[in-house]
Amino acid sequence: MSLLALEDIRKSFASTEGPVPVLQGVSLSVDAGRVVALTGESGSGKSTLLHIAAGLETPDAGRVLVGGQDMAALPDAGRAQLRRGTVGLVFQQFNLVPSLTVGANLAFQARLAGVHDAGFCADLAARLGLSDLLARYPEQLSGGQQQRVAIGRALAARPKVLLADEPTGNLDEATGDAVFALMLELARAQAAALLLVTHSARLADMCDRKVLLRGGRLA
Numbered sequence: 650m651s652l653l654a655l656e657d658i659r660k661s662f663a664s665t666e667g668p669v670p671v672l673q674g675v676s677l678s679v680d681a682g683r684v685v686a687l688t689g690e691s692g693s694g695k696s697t698l699l700h701i702a703a704g705l706e707t708p709d710a711g712r713v714l715v716g717g718q719d720m721a722a723l724p725d726a727g728r729a730q731l732r733r734g735t736v737g738l739v740f741q742q743f744n745l746v747p748s749l750t751v752g753a754n755l756a757f758q759a760r761l762a763g764v765h766d767a768g769f770c771a772d773l774a775a776r777l778g779l780s781d782l783l784a785r786y787p788e789q790l791s792g793g794q795q796q797r798v799a800i801g802r803a804l805a806a807r808p809k810v811l812l813a814d815e816p817t818g819n820l821d822e823a824t825g826d827a828v829f830a831l832m833l834e835l836a837r838a839q840a841a842a843l844l845l846v847t848h849s850a851r852l853a854d855m856c857d858r859k860v861l862l863r864g865g866r867l868a
């Protein structure tokens with residue numbers, strides 16, 4: 650079954666010259682244990698599509714199904730619960746909680762979802778090279794360290810659907826490759842659906858499928 654299904658998604662943004670269509674009928678599904686790379690040039694609408702998949706933005710038309718459930722058909726509380734328990738997000742703004750340590754940030758999503766596992770969290774921290782930073786606060790981290798915390802926070806909650814927008818964009822090549830491989834390994838091991846945006850053809854080649862967004866449609 651598709652854990653994530655986007656059906657004929659359309660989205661325009663208002664501008665002074667009138668509405669600008671960004672997504673013009675995008676359909677995409679990601680099955681359990683599969684990793685799909687979303688590519689496309691800057692401004693092609695990749696982040697917009699990911700935000701819609703996450704329920705953070707509403708499409709003008711089309712449906713988003715998570716685990717077979719239509720996001721728009723759920724009441725706000727149900728949508729929030731689905732997002733908390735099922736969907737993991739790694740976005741370009743890392744949205745770490747500034748008042749919490751790295752360790753508490755790593756555990757944050759898992760605690761919200763009611764699946765916190767201290768051992769798994771510690772293992773993730775080690776694999777992400779964060780073990781020595783657990784007592785620090787986000788403002789005391791580099792951009793790449795913050796990015797790894799955001800990835801760890803999402804992975805620690807063992808989401809069934811993981812959406813990631815250039816998740817290794819702030820990391821050097823060797824670190825980025827290792828972190829990318831970890832995301833793929835866990836998604837496959839946990840039978841999660843992973844949809845990620847990447848500008849790297851090399852990283853996209855490591856995924857099960859590559860899709861290209863161009864002219865508002867998937868090519």
Ligand SMILES: Nc1ncnc2c1ncn2[C@@H]1O[C@H](COP(=O)(O)OP(=O)(O)OP(=O)(O)O)[C@@H](O)[C@H]1O
Nearest residue numbers: 662663664671689690691692693694695696697698
């Ligand atoms: N809230 C908004 N209001 C108006 N226009 C927007 C808004 N969000 C995105 N856009 C426009 O929609 C288009 C797609 O933006 P989006 O961020 O989805 O592209 P992208 O493919 O993720 O780009 P990049 O690779 O540079 O991150 C762009 O032309 C952008 O200017």
